[in-house]
Amino acid sequence: MLALRLAVFAIFVYGTCGFSRFFFNPLLVRCNPPEELLGKFCAATMDNDVNGDGRVDGSDIGKDLLNYNYDGDLCVGKQWEFVTRFSCRYGYSEEYGIYMATSFSGSQGGFASFNMSNADFLMMQYTRFKNAYCGDPKNRVNPVDKRQCDEVDKMKPEDIKCA
Template sequence: MLALRLTVFALLVCGTCGFSGYWFNLFNHCNPPEQMVGKFCVILLDNNYDGDNNVTNRDIHYDSLFYDYDGELCTMHEWELVTKWTCRFGFSEEFGRFMFNRFDIIEDGVVTEGDFGAPLSYTADNFLVMNFNLYKNLYCGDPKNRENPVDRVQCAEVDALTPEDIKCT
């Protein structure tokens, strides 16, 4: 019985056969959309906290609470952002790092209150277009970001879309 318990513990902790990823995904609601339109819609859903179809600093600050995996609510580390962007939205780890670098404005290796600048306000449609353009033009526009198999597939999918195709209902 003790051997069985130790084996189960080792499988969960060490990740043999993918069990740790399964449990992480199960407990952290890791069920990202498969299609790019869905990914952009989940980003909007998470960043429109009050549901008023406007994304403001308040909405984004609330969403950032869900990036906390280590109990430091006021500090977001790169691994936390990468975890959120791969688990919740379904992007590659490379894109998660890319987004971390965009959020870490003062380039101190963490995202804190100091990284949030001027007040912002986007309509839901503008927020979707902004995220679509960021992914398509800034990220996929760099050929080195198409080397990862996940990015290759997702960039090809987003290449076939236009901003008008991104509709969330």
Template structure:
């Protein structure tokens, strides 16, 4: 009898977890359909869009205050204080045109203090010139993300990683 209960519990747990991931995926897909998504086609455009979005006050620097303000663009669940993984995935796929896998990767990068929650406080100490922020976008995507072969499996990642492989630092300019 105990083993039957254990099996039923395991099945329910697996179904619930799988259903939860399904719901998150459907939510991301729905948000992307509702938002005016028009991501840049080329990677340099994606890097530049991220830089522009994150220099909220237009002073030529991306700092923690700017990023904290930009995080409001990630608020799809009416909780502006905490950013959930599915919100980052929705924003990075819709606004920038990256894969869902890269959006999930970025969520992990956003949790700077590694407490399992992404808030504006995770970015408080960041302070880049726009040029440095732009180069950080390129370097992170090329080396940290595309440098790992497992991150080249989705069709979007394969195409974008092949594109970044052809780019050189001198190519990363916003005009």
């Protein structure tokens, strides 16, 4: 019983006294992803329109990328941080997180000219997931991907709207 109390105390101190910026603590990451794919697309649109002006631009994306930081190093976005964000926040598979980390890796500083309406950003997510990701059969092996790719296959462009 004493060991359990010490473990709980250590986790509490570790997570609240600033040490977590040096080490990733999975116990402190709260996950509550949307269940349906459209909800994932809408959550990402909301997250990326940081200033709420109805447009996703480079400044918004730069600010949203701060949410991908789990280790306190703001200068380097690591693949595991993308995987954590995409699986925890949005409920995608680890493979999709890796896919997105790879797509972002070539865009460092390339978001300055990014500027589109929320509706276009939402449609871009749908198209990227349906065509670019699920269009590759190797991305339909993981049970999460299979379920989500089956779900996106049933969607039509006119279904892609957030409430």
